Amino acid sequence: MSTVPPARKSGRSWALLLVLCGTIFLEGSDVAMLAVAIPTIRADLGLTTGTAAWVMSGYVLGYAGFTLLGGRAADLLGRRRMFLTWLGVFLVFSMLGGFATDGWMLVVARFVTGVAAAFMTPAAMSIITTSYPEGPQRDKALLVFAGVGAGGFSLGLIIGGLLTELGWRWVFFAPVFLAGAILLAALRLLPAEGRPEPAHRGYDLAGAASLAAAMLLLAYGIVRLEHRGEGLGPALGALAAGLALVAAFIVIERRAKAPLVRLGIFRKAAMVRANLAALLFLGAFFGFQFIVTLYLQELRGWSSLQTAIALIVMGCDAVLAPILTPRLVNRYGHARVIFGGFLLAIVAYGLFLLVEMDWSYAAMFPTLIIAGTAFALAYGPLTIAATDSVAEEEQGLAGGLLYTFTQFGSAVGISAVTAVYGFAAAGADGSPGAVLDAYRTALVVPVIMVLLGAAVSAFGLRSARPAGQRKRSLSHETGERCGVSGRS
Numbered sequence: 001m002s003t004v005p006p007a008r009k010s011g012r013s014w015a016l017l018l019v020l021c022g023t024i025f026l027e028g029s030d031v032a033m034l035a036v037a038i039p040t041i042r043a044d045l046g047l048t049t050g051t052a053a054w055v056m057s058g059y060v061l062g063y064a065g066f067t068l069l070g071g072r073a074a075d076l077l078g079r080r081r082m083f084l085t086w087l088g089v090f091l092v093f094s095m096l097g098g099f100a101t102d103g104w105m106l107v108v109a110r111f112v113t114g115v116a117a118a119f120m121t122p123a124a125m126s127i128i129t130t131s132y133p134e135g136p137q138r139d140k141a142l143l144v145f146a147g148v149g150a151g152g153f154s155l156g157l158i159i160g161g162l163l164t165e166l167g168w169r170w171v172f173f174a175p176v177f178l179a180g181a182i183l184l185a186a187l188r189l190l191p192a193e194g195r196p197e198p199a200h201r202g203y204d205l206a207g208a209a210s211l212a213a214a215m216l217l218l219a220y221g222i223v224r225l226e227h228r229g230e231g232l233g234p235a236l237g238a239l240a241a242g243l244a245l246v247a248a249f250i251v252i253e254r255r256a257k258a259p260l261v262r263l264g265i266f267r268k269a270a271m272v273r274a275n276l277a278a279l280l281f282l283g284a285f286f287g288f289q290f291i292v293t294l295y296l297q298e299l300r301g302w303s304s305l306q307t308a309i310a311l312i313v314m315g316c317d318a319v320l321a322p323i324l325t326p327r328l329v330n331r332y333g334h335a336r337v338i339f340g341g342f343l344l345a346i347v348a349y350g351l352f353l354l355v356e357m358d359w360s361y362a363a364m365f366p367t368l369i370i371a372g373t374a375f376a377l378a379y380g381p382l383t384i385a386a387t388d389s390v391a392e393e394e395q396g397l398a399g400g401l402l403y404t405f406t407q408f409g410s411a412v413g414i415s416a417v418t419a420v421y422g423f424a425a426a427g428a429d430g431s432p433g434a435v436l437d438a439y440r441t442a443l444v445v446p447v448i449m450v451l452l453g454a455a456v457s458a459f460g461l462r463s464a465r466p467a468g469q470r471k472r473s474l475s476h477e478t479g480e481r482c483g484v485s486g487r488s
Helices: 011-045 049-077 079-098 103-131 136-166 170-189 205-224 233-255 263-267 269-299 304-332 334-352 361-387 392-426 432-458 467-472 474-483
Strands: none
Touching: 011 049, 011 079, 011 103, 011 136, 011 170, 011 304, 049 079, 049 103, 049 205, 049 392, 079 103, 079 170, 103 136, 103 361, 103 392, 136 170, 136 304, 136 361, 205 233, 205 392, 233 263, 263 269, 263 392, 269 304, 269 334, 269 361, 269 392, 269 432, 304 334, 304 361, 334 361, 334 432, 361 392, 392 432
16 A cells, blocks of 8 residues: 655655655754753752663663554554654653653653654655655665764754753753644645555554563663663563563464564565664664763763764764765665675774773774764665565554664663673772773774674675666566565
8 A cells, every 4th residue: 555656856755855854853863962961951950860861761762662663553554644643742742851840750751752753753764665666766865864864963962062051951942843843844745645444454452562562671671781780680570571572472463363563574684684784783883972972071071062073073974875875875785885884883993992091082083984984884775775675565664673673772782881881890990091991891892783783784795786776677576566466
């Protein structure tokens, strides 16, 4: 079922892409702005360290816990409907966060905002993948979408630093204005869609409940690993319960007449490989950025704004992703470009293992610029690989899977470097030299993750095809799909 007409080379189709890119920019900048503002929020509201951590973790918990369900809901309930509804929820709870007077209010606001992002982001991505035909046109749209999201995060660091100077509540209010503008534009530009027919499709409520509970428990277990002082028991218990619910979900889906997730989709090796690579790449990226931020602020004494300005060079992907990456993908194929991105990431994170106490910004610059270039090469093509050759009616599910893996990757990366840093610093004397050694030890985690990611992505090199060849064979592939459209 096509819910969105094929995109045309018109001003309206590019305006639609601009609106959808605005959503991913909103999501990326929102996370970055809060990351910069957390120390100020903590001081102003008198939050404990644990509560301040949960203000950040609450968003990840909501996002990772509901992304897969959100992607499938877009397929079943309508992409336009899900996009508009949850964009509105995002707007309302971002505003409520700005009026918060206690820590629990912020945690609740961030959790619901994360849930809203979990539904609207896969819907936006699936609107793109069902609006543009498979091939170079869709590839370029996805690369622009991914590049804008990364640019939103990079610019969010700067914007967050500036807004925090005015007052931390503006970090919550600013997204309200952007979300409102996107919502008004989307009401005009998003094509209307027919209401799905439940009698023909059915809803897998048991599968939805078990899936949401499993994702929530797994996400909770992962982010809980950061809080070492509270013990590993709750974290391991949540992870065990989450895995048990995953097993129950698989049993339910095998028996369901209309499963929420068609398990056969996991037979697509390229899609599974892309999702695993995305998990490792994003985990390494955010883990690395987290340790670098600690190094600059806590060890070097840089302010939040100085740190944000220093890291802005990593936002070079916002320029490279829509300009350079499409050309490389068209010439070499997304698999080779992804692999190249992983190789650059290995170089970038490996260079920073040599970090010293008195490193100048010039000494850090090569790592930061190479890390940003690696992101430009890998992230956008990974979104292509994760949705390539997936049936139109399952594009929301494919997008949900991708964002589930990336959110879990982010949580795993930050939790892993935090845990390793904690273990390395536990037996030290607390001197600046000992802290620096603990940072170096933690930086090994991102290096290992990108090495594993490079190994995973290397398996797709043999079957890689440039986008130009894919376009020439598209009519043949379309004919094959039409010939087997009656099979599941």
